[in-house]
Amino acid sequence: MTNIAILGCGNIGGFIANAIYRGVIHCKLSKVFDENRKTAENFRKYVNIDFQVADSIEELMEGVDLVVETASQEAVREYGINILNAGKHLMVLSVGALADNELFRNMKKAARKNNVKIYVPSGGIIGIDGINAAKLASIESVEITTRKNPINLGVDVDRETLVFEGPASEGVMKFPRNVNVAATVGIAGIGMDRTDLRIIADPNIKRNIHEIYVKGDFGEFTTVTKNIPSTQNPKTSWIAALSAIAMLKEIFEVVQIGT
Ligand SMILES: NC(=O)c1ccc[n+]([C@@H]2O[C@H](COP(=O)([O-])OP(=O)(O)OC[C@H]3O[C@@H](n4cnc5c(N)ncnc54)[C@H](O)[C@@H]3O)[C@@H](O)[C@H]2O)c1
Numbered sequence: 001m002t003n004i005a006i007l008g009c010g011n012i013g014g015f016i017a018n019a020i021y022r023g024v025i026h027c028k029l030s031k032v033f034d035e036n037r038k039t040a041e042n043f044r045k046y047v048n049i050d051f052q053v054a055d056s057i058e059e060l061m062e063g064v065d066l067v068v069e070t071a072s073q074e075a076v077r078e079y080g081i082n083i084l085n086a087g088k089h090l091m092v093l094s095v096g097a098l099a100d101n102e103l104f105r106n107m108k109k110a111a112r113k114n115n116v117k118i119y120v121p122s123g124g125i126i127g128i129d130g131i132n133a134a135k136l137a138s139i140e141s142v143e144i145t146t147r148k149n150p151i152n153l154g155v156d157v158d159r160e161t162l163v164f165e166g167p168a169s170e171g172v173m174k175f176p177r178n179v180n181v182a183a184t185v186g187i188a189g190i191g192m193d194r195t196d197l198r199i200i201a202d203p204n205i206k207r208n209i210h211e212i213y214v215k216g217d218f219g220e221f222t223t224v225t226k227n228i229p230s231t232q233n234p235k236t237s238w239i240a241a242l243s244a245i246a247m248l249k250e251i252f253e254v255v256q257i258g259t
Helices: 011-021 037-046 057-061 073-085 095-099 101-113 128-134 168-174 180-188 238-252
Strands: 003-007 028-033 066-069 089-092 139-148 161-167 195-201 208-216 219-227
Touching: 003 011, 003 057, 011 028, 011 037, 011 238, 028 037, 028 057, 057 073, 066 073, 066 238, 073 089, 073 095, 073 101, 089 095, 089 238, 095 101, 095 168, 095 180, 128 139, 128 180, 128 208, 128 219, 139 180, 161 168, 168 180, 168 195, 180 195, 219 238
Parallel strands: 003 028, 003 066, 066 089, 139 195
Antiparallel strands: 139 208, 161 195, 208 219
């Protein structure tokens, strides 16, 4: 059975560990690591699995095949290349980090050199399958509109307000904790610089809403995703955790359905 490690024992990490515990994902959770050791220890309260709490990233990687990053963009920057160079597959949830072209290029280089993969789940958005297919012909434009409650965006406004409009590469820098979706759409499609992003703060909504519009040789499509925030971390949509679980499930299943 494949041994996996979780880097970052918060909300998404907890969902994934719980899915392994319930047998939804056919792999073994061997190790966990969090910059806050107490957080990692507390993980045991929710997940009754005999995993080891690692004291360092080196210890986390020892004897595992795949590291699932559910921590932060800093963690991807700090550990991403080392994990790949150690010959471990890496799943990245903090996709905003991959907006750094140089980091992403070097990570891909390390993955190729060590014959391992970088997995990026769809996260909080529906439609990445369509972008992957459309890209095989030609995509002319990609637009994404993210609409969240101001509290989740960390801005103080009392009415519907456009807080960012421009290339996704800039938006990701301004709202790093909130635009993983824009980063995923950008790297899947025509790049962060050519992906047009609008971020709207709306005090009248409780859900995190993402709308993408893609136009290309194939025609056009629009997807609208109205996400329920996680109770543990309202900045994170529940479906982001579910999408990581779905991807892990697919990695370890014998049948794959859909593109
Ligand atoms: N891809 C997507 O669509 C998507 C959607 C939602 C969230 N996310 C991202 O996924 C990540 C996890 O989200 P969450 O809701 O579980 O967050 P969370 O804050 O609940 O948990 C993160 C955990 O990681 C730990 N951590 C942070 N930096 C670390 C580091 N450098 N080294 C070790 N541990 C570290 C924290 O102590 C915390 O326990 C975040 O970066 C978030 O922005 C991605």
